[in-house]
Amino acid sequence: MSSAAEPRPTTAETTAIVRGPGGAPRRRIGASPLEVFPLALSAKAFGWTATTAATDRILHRYVEHGGNFVDTADSYASGRSEIMIGTWMRNAGNRDELVLATKIGKSAEHPGLGAAAVQGAVEASLRRLGTDRIDLLYLHIDDESVEFDETLLAVDKLIRAGKVRCFGGSDHTGDRLFEARIASAQLGVAQMVALQNEYSLVRRKQYERDLARVAASQGLGVMPRFAIAHGFLSGKFRTRAAVRQSPRSRELAPHLTRGGLKVLGVLDELAVELDASVATVALAWLLTKPHVVAPVVSASEPEQVVDLAAAAELRLRRHHVTALDRVSAWA
Structure with missing residues (x-):
């Protein structure tokens, strides 16, 4: 008989038990052959706020709940994030079951x-990850000191060699993405299939005013990063004191505004109605948007993964989306 002190499972945990892992259908990234779980696990915390032991548990929990899309970068924890993922994959023996994304352009090396x-960056990432190919390579910066032709030809060479399967942009304006598409066509090389830029309920304008039309016209799969605004949209940071205690205080502080708190208020209401967490609802809103394939979210503890993964199966109704659209229209 359970004791009174034993915590009850959350709705997300109960759903996972009933449906089993992998209940959410995969989504295809643009015109690529890559099919992914509708939530990408960011490895930015690995080697920073997440220890090796915590990283292993986070990755295991993510896969256990159907996840197959891991997102890292050669600059995360100076490459340690890639090493930790590579070690975990080797021990788990599951490389072929995963879609692995990494980014290049920001490493010191x-x-x-x-x-x-x-x-050089791709070869170094392959060694750290302990794999022979990167499924999705992102250009982590828009390096305007280099002609697009040079970058595109270098990436295409790696794709032809089988070391990279597909690639995308991660910090480009709409105009620069159009420029890259034209250059790719003229050179006859591989074209971008993916886009990763900031997009959330408290950061909408950059994507919706500029990048959304490009994603639509080029058929890009969109992976919103900072999808819960560095944790603000988890609802855990509603006071200045709470923000100051976080290692992400600098990123969180700009969201602690009247508008940001109003967004949290509507999320609170919907979370109660839908019996879900605030973060789950915020991610589910993103998944209703055209061309969004998989929001990119990090976890520093394995317990956080359950609510994040639950967004893949939470279905918002039209009035839920409208309410969130309205309260975040300023963002």
Whole structure:
């Protein structure tokens, strides 16, 4: 008989038990052959706020709930994030079951997107990850000091060699994405299939005013990063004192405004109605948007993964989406 002190499972945990892992259908990234769980697990915390032991548990919990899309970068924890993922994959023996994304351009060892840097960065990432290919390679910066032709030719060479399967942009304006598409067509090389830029209920304008039309016209799969605004949309940071105690205080502080708190208020109401967490509802809103494939979210503890993964199966009704659209229209 359970004791009174034993915590009850959340709705998300109960759903996972009933349906089993992998209940959410995969989504295809643009015109690529890559099919992914509708939530990408960011590895930004690995080697920073998440220890090796915590990282292993987070990755295991994510896969246990159907996840197959892991997102890292060669600059995260100076490459340690990639090493930790590679070690976990080797021990789990599950590389072929995963879609692995990494980013290049910001590392101290191979900065920028010149041909030599692209080649060197990818080779270094492959060694750290302990794999022979990167499924999705992102250009982590828009390196305007290098002609797009040089970068695109270098990436295409890696794709032809089988070391990279597909690639995308991660910090480009709409105009620059159009420029890249034209250059790719003229050169006859691989074109971008994915876009990763900031997009959330408290950061909408950059994507919706500029990048959404590009994603639509080029058929790009969109992976919103900072999808819960560094944790603000989890609802855990509603006071200045709470923000100051977080290692992400600098990123959280700009969201602690009257508008941000109003967004949290509507999320609170919907979370109660839908019997879900605030973060789950915020992510589910993103998944209703055209061309969004998988929001990118990090976890520093395995317990956080359950609510994040639950967004893949939470279905918002039209009035839920409308309420969130209205309260966040300023963002």
